[in-house]
Amino acid sequence: MKFTKMHGCGNDYVYVNCFEEKVEDPSETAIKVSDRHFGIGSDGLILIKPSKTADFEMEMYNADGSEGSMCGNGIRCVAKYVYDFGLTDQKNIRVATKSGIKDLELTVEGEKVSQVRVNMGEPVFEAEKIPVLSETNQVIGEPVTVEGREYYMTCISMGNPHAVVPLKELENLKIEETGPKFEKMESFPDRVNTEFVKVLDRHTIQMRVWERGSGETYACGTGACAAAVAAITNHWVEDSPVKVKLLGGDLEIFWDHAENTVYMTGPATIVYSGEINL
Template sequence: MKFTKMHGCGNDYVYVNCFTEKVDHPEETAILVSDRHFGIGSDGLILIKPSDVADFEMDMYNADGSRGAMCGNGIRCVAKYVYDNGLTDKTRITVSTGSGIKTLDLSVENGCVKTVRVNMGSPVLEAEKIPVVSDTSRVISQPITVAGKDFFYTALSMGNPHAVVFLDDVENLKIEEIGPEFEHHRNFPDRVNTEFIKVIDDHTIQMRVWERGSGETLACGTGACAAAVASILNHKVSSRKVSVLLRGGELQIEWAGEGQPVYLTGPAVTVFTGEYPAGK
């Protein structure tokens, strides 16, 4: 199986061109290739496929083999792959995902994609649709007890469920302990991605993220969108353009308000190509 490893702000995936390759057992393959000691090493597997409804299809799997609906960092790398490898010459493309069709605008320098702006769609705020168990129709700055500690969280979906928690300090957070507790909390029937946020100023936030099925990652595109939306809803920032500082880099998020789409802009990088298993 020929593959390309790519990343967006350190959120790395193994990409397979399914126009020419076939992956029979993607769930099992995702687990094998994601292993950072015995595999290629990644946050998951993304298959780039033909589509009847868009220019391309993104079929993604987390590191534990579970299927993902959407990945903001992953889809930017899909755009880079298809352009840089000659599958398209368009600088605006559509990609079908588990959470709908996304439109991407590609910024090209010297024949290669450098950054991508993605229309991520409108955030879902209705608790039932996220889904999240709640006595209220929306969950904005609601209390929750996790592992015996009290927090306030805001829940929304960007094609996958998110819980955003504001803290005074995220650097010293023991995310490997609290992250799994949030992920498997009874309030989240489909598990949840959790963003831990420190507000820097009126247009900048710092974020660490625990992704369901992958653990802590250096970046999460849908999580950055969720964090920016939650920051605006909770009046933590005054700007509709929010810079999100992640462990793997910086993403720019724009949201005009309810009923409007969220736009995500960030880099896409090719790391290396290869064949798995090596030498076969």
């Protein structure tokens, strides 16, 4: 199978051009290629496919083989792939995902895509639609106890479920212990991505993320959007744009209140291409 490894702010996936390749069992393939010792090494697998409703379709699988709905870093890399490898010459494209069609604006420098701005859609606060089990319609700054410690979380969907948790410091966070506790809470029937956030100033937040099905990753685009929206909603920051500092780099998030639409801007990088026998 021919593949290209790419990353957005360190959130790395294996990309397969399904205009040319056929992946029989994407879940099993995702598990194999994601292994950082016996495979290629990645946070998952993304298939770039033809679409009847958009310019392209993105199908994504986490490192554990579970199918995801949307990946903000992944979709930026899809945009770079299809432009840089000549599948399109358009600088505005539409990509179909399980959470709807996304509009992307490509910035091209030297005939290569350097930045991608993604219309990530509306943030969803309704508990039932996220989904999160709650006695209230929205979960905003709600206290929750995990292993005897009280946290405050805000739950938002950006096409997939997120719990945003503010902390005073992130450096000593034992995310490999705390992350799974949030991910598998009974309150989240579909599990949840958890963003641990530290406010740096009135326009900037720092974030570490535990992604369901993948563990801690260097970045999460939908998570950065959810974290920025939560920061604005809870008045931790003034307003958009919000710079989100991740382990793998920075993303700029703009929440257009008039449209109730979130826009994410960030880089996409090709690491290498190759072939693997599965």
